[in-house]
Amino acid sequence: MSILSSQSPLLPRIAAGVGAIPLLIGINGLLRPRALFASADFPTPTTPESQRLADAMMRLTAARNIVIGLTSSAIWYRGDRKLLGWAMMILSVFPAIDGAVSLDLIGGGLRHHLPVVPVALGLGAGLLGWLG
Structure with missing residues (x-):
């Protein structure tokens, strides 16, 4: 049985780990928004109002x-x-959009966003039975 088989016992566990990534990033962002801003390589705002x-x-x-x-x-x-498969497919959308925004703003930063896209799509496809 392949790891990407819809019946693989590991697939939901891996998907749970991938689903936890935005949760952890979100908690960090609530507690330390400036650290999250800097980790995206975005330019640091210079005025108190822009900060x-x-x-x-x-x-x-x-x-x-x-x-x-x-x-x-x-x-x-x-x-x-x-449903977890569909959640992984949907989850893949937001880092793709984040990557496009980053590319537009700073001309790069895709390495922070795009790696999770094929992982989430693969997990979603596997959970949905599209890969065998």
Whole structure:
């Protein structure tokens, strides 16, 4: 049995780990928005007003990450493999968009966002039975 088989016992566990990544990033972003901003290689705002705006935007992003992570975790806990597969497919969308935003803003930074996209898509496809 392949690890990407829809019946693989490891596949949901790996998906749970991938789903926990945005949860952990989100918690870090709520507690330390400037650290999350810096880890994305974004330029540091120079005025107090722009720093407050950047902190607020990072907290909004952090809240989104927490919701996505908790949703994936709840689906994993419930044991619904098909729904977890769809959650992984959906989860792949936000780092792809984040990567596009990063590319537009700083001309790079894709390494922070895009690696999870094929992993989540592969997990989702496996859980949905698309890979055998």
